[in-house]
Amino acid sequence: MIELTKPYVPLSEAEIDKIFALKKAIFKGHFVYSNGGHGDIYVDKSVITLWPIPTSILCRDIAWQWCNANIEAVLGLAMGVIKLTDRVSEWLTIFTGKKIPALYTEKDDTGKQVLKRGINEMNGKRTLIIEDIVNTGGSIKNTIEVCVNAGAIVVGCHSLVDRSSGTVTAETLGVEEFISLKTMTVANYVGNCLLCEA
Numbered sequence: 001m002i003e004l005t006k007p008y009v010p011l012s013e014a015e016i017d018k019i020f021a022l023k024k025a026i027f028k029g030h031f032v033y034s035n036g037g038h039g040d041i042y043v044d045k046s047v048i049t050l051w052p053i054p055t056s057i058l059c060r061d062i063a064w065q066w067c068n069a070n071i072e073a074v075l076g077l078a079m080g081v082i083k084l085t086d087r088v089s090e091w092l093t094i095f096t097g098k099k100i101p102a103l104y105t106e107k108d109d110t111g112k113q114v115l116k117r118g119i120n121e122m123n124g125k126r127t128l129i130i131e132d133i134v135n136t137g138g139s140i141k142n143t144i145e146v147c148v149n150a151g152a153i154v155v156g157c158h159s160l161v162d163r164s165s166g167t168v169t170a171e172t173l174g175v176e177e178f179i180s181l182k183t184m185t186v187a188n189y190v191g192n193c194l195l196c197e198a
Contacts, residue, residue, distance in 0.1 A: 019054050039187050062179075073127045073152065075130065129156070137164060144175065156170070161180060
């Protein structure tokens with residue numbers, strides 16, 4: 001276990017990799033992603049969020065990086081990110097001493113992300129968006145739109161893993177900052193898949 005020290009020392013890349021490795025969260029093979037692309041690496045964040053301590057350790061690191069950004073609300077993309085959102089909000093509250101709500105979007109009947117709960121907690125608030133795995137950034141853009149429509153000021157986005165191979169940036173998302181705990185370069189074939197041919 002990584003002890004909480006003062007001043008806080010962020011996790012090293014090796015420590016983050018160790019947590020993923022211990023929970024066997026990264027698989028290699030041939031996978032079809034939710035966006036339709038094919039790739040050779042799959043990250044199963046659910047095997048990490050299943051366990052409160054590793055989840056809390058990673059979320060503490062996320063929260064620490066936003067301590068000085070005056071975050072007033074944390075919002076997660078869909079129900080699958082609830083655990084991450086709750087922990088990040090909890091650690092930001094501990095680090096800053098401010099009461100910071102944890103919210104999340106849900107899918108409506110058309111599959112679009114919507115905010116059904118806590119809308120009043122978003123209005124005028126500097127908001128941090130939390131995502132688990134980033135591929136194309138499409139879901140984040142949709143969620144940013146939801147936040148803006150709710151009156152929120154989207155400060156930035158933080159993901160557990162960025163496997164967009166550098167195609168998703170703060171600029172492409174239209175936010176001040178986009179950070180990931182772990183960045184991966186993976187194959188993402190759309191159309192002719194070399195993995196299928198092999």
